[in-house]
Amino acid sequence: MATLELDGIVRRFGDTTAVADVSLATERNEFLVLLGPSGCGKTTLLRMIAGLLPPSEGRILVDGRDVTALPPRERDLAMVFQNYALYPHLTVERNLGFGLSVRKTGKQEIRRRVDEVAELLDLGHLLRRRPKELSGGQRQRVALGRAMVREPMAFLMDEPLSNLDAKLRSSTRTRLISLHRRLDTTFVYVTHDQVDAMTMATKVAVLHQGRVEQVGTPVEIYDEPASSFVAGFMGAPPMNLLPAELGTGPDHRIVLRASGIEVELPYRAAAEPGVREVLLGVRPEHLVPVPDDHVGPVLRGRVDIVENLGNEEIAQVEIGDLRVSVRGARPIHLAPGELTALTMRPEHIHLFARQSGLRLTWEPEPAPALAS
Ligand SMILES: Nc1ncnc2c1ncn2[C@@H]1O[C@H](COP(=O)(O)OP(=O)(O)OP(=O)(O)O)[C@@H](O)[C@H]1O
Ligand SMILES: [Mg+2]
Known part of the structure; x- marks a missing residue:
């Protein structure tokens, strides 16, 4: 994806305003991190970008085109959620290729892409296993790989590292950074973990009560916080x-x-x-x-x-x-x-x-x- 633009996005649930007024624009192939405490509206915003939830107000533009009314499958975005659901009865290999076979992609092409992703994520030796025979971190990588084989325009990730231990979190961060470099694809990554933001983001948007408190590079956010909330x-x-x-x-x-x-x-x-x-x-x-x-x-x-x-x-x-x-x-x-x-x-x-x-x-x- 070249660019993503959010223009005056609001989302209400009855009396609750989950997202109050968010306007944001990314540069080409940005790694945008949406950072903020629990309940600040991160997941709601990501679901609207994905097309899973319509905004109450505002527009979403991809490469300058208004996609606000488009269903998810026409947006060419791949989602990785915190609670990744793998198909328990399929091997890692078939889990990875599943989305492609549903789309009637040719067998050879599926093979090529699955192998490529398996190598990138170090899953090659696990292809014959089933999800229950994997560790949590390995399952997390399969979920990530399943999104990657689709070669989407953008990845949307909601706290994808939350279930990993400190060491795996750190190595998966490194993997995501090199993935972003190689793929030339936009990432929108939701987290409440400021280390995720500092290490991976090219741009951070700090959210507070459904509003953007500050947008900037990790260094700008750290060195010149725009408010005491961001500083804290x-x-x-x-x-x-x-x-x-x-x-x-x-x-x-x-x-x-x-x-x-x-x-x-x-x-x-x-x-x-x-x-x-x-x-x-x-x-x-x-x-x-x-x-x-x-x-x-x-x-x-x-x-x-x-x-x-x-x-x-x-x-x-x-x-x-x-x-x-x-x-x-x-x-x-x-x-x-x-x-x-x-x-x-x-x-x-x-x-x-x-x-x-x-x-x-x-x-x-x-x-x-x-x-x-
Ligand atoms: N379907 C819904 N109906 C009513 N209120 C909702 C709904 N979804 C979210 N909310 C409310 O909107 C606000 C933002 O929720 P959201 O899930 O976007 O937060 P979040 O930033 O992702 O938090 P967390 O870090 O805990 O996942 C919360 O106050 C939440 O209770
Ligand atoms: Mg959330």
Whole structure:
């Protein structure tokens, strides 16, 4: 598929609005990930793209052609669902070729395509087996392969990796990335897993309550989240979001204020006028433990928990009533119960208007002595 365009898509179920107003366009052969929490409308949107559910409002265009009223079989899209149903009485080989034989494709052509897909997905040695003789991950690959033999214009996938263990998830991701490169086909991939989005997407659309919160490359979404919702959704652990205030007048100093703390940062924000109440966002990997006599802005707190992830450690630090996550290479040199000082660089501070949640553009103006 060259392009997919969603234009003002709305879907209601009685009083529930599952998809509120979604407009999105893909470039050629995009790997579009629809990312969002449970209930945000991902599956509903995918089903509308597939033609399994009519939108209440809006249009769906494929290569500029309006397909909103077309039935699924005329859209040339292949779906892979979370709960893939394979035919239990057929071998892997016949499961893979089933869709083609229904379409009266010639025997030799079926053979050629099944072999090709089996090689790509490493299923060659399993062709004679039946689904019950396969592991979950192998079944998942058969389901994927069954969609691929059709050589569709686009793949629509709804959480296709959700039943796999961490290692298989990771290797199947790698497989999907190389598949996308080789096939020159559009992928629309639904997930609530931000790692899926970061690793595979060429474009991510973050959905929240049936609306698109932000569209961008994974790097844009991670580095410049458009709202506190996106900031709090991307990253594991997600960005720390701390209540703060901006000084009034021309002097927009940033003051972190919560019960138990008041920390004035030596940064002035050239922020939008009129906004005083903000959320200060800083990613766990950008909070750095420093010696107590550190010159510069410090947050002081007590270490609560330290989790060891093998290569990294994540510490939870209590600062007054606030709690922040700090992430660093192991050993992070923080111990539970210990007092610590943390610092951050001005370029790693994100500001969001507290009320609307929207990102504020701001230019850090560090105090001269601290400029580095
Ligand atoms: N057939 C239906 N009738 C009524 N409400 C529905 C129907 N299908 C979905 N909904 C509602 O629409 C909203 C979006 O559902 P959807 O299945 O699209 O969410 P999702 O993002 O895929 O969530 P999950 O990650 O849990 O799969 C939910 O509030 C859901 O309860
Ligand atoms: Mg769903």
